[in-house]
Amino acid sequence: MSSRIVVVGSINMDLVTVVDTFPIPGETRIGSDFKTVTGGKGANQAVAAARLGAEVTMIGCVGDDAFGIQSLQVLEREGIVTDHVKQIKGVETGIAAITVSGGENQIVVVPGANSYVTPEYIKEKEQVIKDSDIVLIQLEIPIATVEAVALIANRYQTKIIVNPAPIQALPAFLLETVDYITPNEHEVKQLDVPLCKGEMVITKGEEGVSIKAKEGNIAIPAHRVQVVDTTGAGDTFNGALAVALCEGKSIVEASQFAVAASALSVLKFGAQAGMPTLQEVEEFINDKAEKGKGRQ
Ligand code: RIB
DSSP, X not given: OOOEEEEEOOOEEEEEEEOSSXXXXXXXOOOXXXXXXXXXXXXXXXXXXXXXXXXXXXXXXXXSSHHHXXXXXXXXXXXXXXXXXXXXXXXXXXXXXXXXXXXXXXXXXXOGGGGGOOHXXXXXXXXXXXXXXXXXXXXXXXXXXXXXXXXXXXXXXXXEXXXXXXXXXXXXXXXXXXXXXXXXXXXXXXXXXXXXXXXXXXXXXXXOEEEEETTEEEEEOOOOOOOXXXXXXXXXXXXXXXXXXXXXXXXXXXXXXXXXXXXXXTTSSSTTTTXXXXXXXXXXXXXXXXXXXXXX
């Protein structure tokens, strides 16, 4: 049976501008490209996990506008169960204004319909969380909702991964009860790390990841690749981590798998375009292992 993952989170349309140099406040710059692509940390993590072979259900909200319809179509095309994505009448789908320069990005999110993913809505979805192996959640929906999800996950012993992005103050209850927390190197500085009882995986971009596990601290280096766009690399990491943990891999093995998946994700433009399939990740890992042997 494949892994059952439920993602509770944001669904955005990404409005992406490419520019040589990021503008400073008050400056106008001429960009070289503009694209509208589906995104949102929740939707991205759902797509990443689905491409890697998991059975994925998305819980979220979109508006009743063209962006909402397009986002739903993409999720469905990826084989994600969208029965629990609600279209909110008269409300706009969340958007992210993204500027990409030299592979790096700056992002401003306007939540729109994502604000309607309320604790009350989550209570209606208790059974979906109960029936899943892992629930994956981020912070582009109300924090009270994140708490409500954690409560339900705890009640049914469904493992929970919290990706604390974008970072904000987290209630002690959350830090103490989540199984896995995956901040990046900036977000971790704003977390009350001693309160975190679960395993922590800190993503550090080009420097790979560092794991604070029960067995101690472990570093996993990143793979060197030709970066086109890092948008969605963290989401790919989280989706892949969830899939590997569901399969019973240890936190170290799961992180190695997720590091490989996220290396492949940055080779294409847009958050979801570069997210790899299971076969692509396995080939990449085998290829690296072969080259490693050749160097011995
Ligand atoms: O993590 C990348 C995502 O952050 C983008 O797709 C954007 O929608 C924002 O949510």
